[in-house]
Amino acid sequence: xxxxxxxxxxxxxxxxxxxxxxxxxxxxxxxxxxxxxxxxxxxxxxxxxxxxxxxxxxxxxxxxxxxxxxxxxxxxxxxxxxxxxxxxxxxxxxxxxxxxxxxxxxxxxxxxxxxxxxxxxxxxxxxxxxxxxxxxxxxxxxxxxxxxxxxxxxxxxxxxxxxxxxxxxxxxxxxxxxxxxxxxxxxxxxxxxxxxxxxxxxxxxxxxxxxxxxxxxxxxxxxxxxxxxxxxxxxxxxxxxxxxxxxxxxxxxxxxxxxxxxxxxxxxxxxxxxxxxxxxxxxxxxxxx
Numbered sequence: 258x259x260x261x262x263x264x265x266x267x268x269x270x271x272x273x274x275x276x277x278x279x280x281x282x283x284x285x286x287x288x289x290x291x292x293x294x295x296x297x298x299x300x301x302x303x304x305x306x307x308x309x310x311x312x313x314x315x316x317x318x319x320x321x322x323x324x325x326x327x328x329x330x331x332x333x334x335x336x337x338x339x340x341x342x343x344x345x346x347x348x349x350x351x352x353x354x355x356x357x358x359x360x361x362x363x364x365x366x367x368x369x370x371x372x373x374x375x376x377x378x379x380x381x382x383x384x385x386x387x388x389x390x391x392x393x394x395x396x397x398x399x400x401x402x403x404x405x406x407x408x409x410x411x412x413x414x415x416x417x418x419x420x421x422x423x424x425x426x427x428x429x430x431x432x433x434x435x436x437x438x439x440x441x442x443x444x445x446x447x448x449x450x451x452x453x454x455x456x457x458x459x460x461x462x463x464x465x466x467x468x469x470x471x472x473x474x475x476x477x478x479x480x481x482x483x484x485x486x487x488x489x490x491x492x493x494x495x496x497x498x499x500x501x502x503x504x505x506x507x508x509x510x511x512x513x514x515x516x517x518x519x520x521x522x523x524x525x526x527x528x529x530x531x532x533x534x535x536x537x538x539x540x541x542x543x544x545x546x
Contacts, residue, residue: 258283260327260363267320274298274312278324292324295331296365299323308365323362330363338372341396341528346405346521347386348373349528352397354507358388373399386410390476395422395512396530408520413473418517422468422478423455425509425536426487427497430454430464439481443474450481461542463490478510490541506544509536 263281278289278298292298293310300309302320309322316322336353350369352358357368365371370383384406389397400406412418430437430452437452449471456465464487468478479495482488488496490509513530 258326258328260325260329262326263322263324265322265324267316267318267322270316270318272316274309274314274316274322277316277322282324282326284326292326292331292364294366296360296371297325297327297331297363299325299362325362325364327363330361331366333364333367335367338369338376339534340376341530343377344519346402347398347400347409348377349515350397350399351530351534352389352394354394355391357391358397359385369397370399377401387413387473389512390508390510392508393510393512394507394534396420396515396528397512398515405521412517412520416471416473417520418515420470420512420516421514422470423511423513423536424466424468424478424482425490425538425541426464426466426482427490427500428462428464428487429457429459430466430487431457433485437485439485441481441484443472443477443480446472446474448472448474448477448481450478452481452485456538458538458542461538461545463538463542465536465538479508490545503544506541509541511536 265277265281275286275289290312293312296308298309299306300320300322335355338353338356339351341349341351350373352369359370360368370385374380374383381401384400386398386400386406386409389395398409400409431454435454439450442448451469453467454464455467470477476495479489479492483495491502491506492508513535515528517526519526
């Protein structure tokens, strides 16, 4: 079945969500409930629109249901995220490859925000304060109060923290100046990354690099790596288009450490990703075609 949208005005207060959607599309009740559970339904009144998961919610005249059905999106499955630390007002997670930071109108079931909301005890609101690309992995912070969201968002906007990534690239970065500071602009905006070679594997000609970024431009690390002739392994967007990769080889870019002074308590916080979840030269080399 192709994707479709339905926008349904509520004309009678006795109308139910399930009956309205069943009358407007050729889906079973089970299919509708599954889509709603995964975030495909929104409800609005005036300019206020929000996602709705409660099938039995009583409707009011004047409200409007917005149902976005895309079977390909709803069928997507991603690996599990891992809880690194629960600080009550915010939590730190490992985001796996393929998991989104935020959802779309079609769903939010493959997002780190929804995962955190449904896998914390007690369940709490979730607020995104920074993002990782869908293809990137590593540490990400989720806020659980509006105050925490404001404070943490401000911290990221002011770059009042130190975050390091690890990448695996094609080529020998040890031949470059160490550290190598890259200041190539991204979309006409200033951007700075500092690369330090951790290891070079001559047999595969791959390098493991520590990256510290001082700005947060979209795809900054991937573009800076490609810009110095050392594309990130499995970067199918900015890398060498002639390079073939196995289907199970993911982008080798991972956020591995976060260090900051907590803007809520003033405590020093330091989070480090387990070595087992970081990029590994040997395992990557074995998957190269």
